[in-house]
Amino acid sequence: MLYIMLAVLCGCITIISMIINSHLAKKIGTLQGTLINYIVGLTSTILLMIIVKSSVSLSYSSFTKIPWWALLGGLLGVMVVASSNIVLPKIPTIYTTLLIFIGQLFTGILIDYFRVGFISKGKIIGGLLILLGLLYNSNVEKKEPDIIKN
Structure with missing residues (x-):
């Protein structure tokens, strides 16, 4: 039941995030809004890791073991945010x-x-x-x- 509630919450947050990002993109531009989105997301992730005392143990050797296609998630995420910034106002x-x-x-x-x-x-x-x-x-x-x- 907890996972179902979290999934619904994620859906709500996704829509709210898209609306906020599209308003930001209208003010400063699509790519600039996308960049701000990811800078704030990175900053938030770093702060959350500090709060929960999670260590970053990503050495160069462990980074090179990540399959290339796993890095596409970030690229696809940028495409989703930029596309929704264009589509949502229309x-x-x-x-x-x-x-x-x-x-x-x-x-x-x-x-x-x-x-x-x-x-x-x-x-x-x-x-x-x-x-x-x-x-x-x-x-x-x-x-x-x-x-x-x-």
């Missing part, structure tokens, strides 16, 4: 969230297929239903008249 948050979820779902299905050779039909159907619901809702919103004008 697409409503709910659509951005659902589109990211659909991308994660189908990528997870592909990874599972290549790792264990199995594709879950239920996950594919669920992802397609979410995508169809998103498209339907988007079309309904376009047709609804603006009743309340600000």
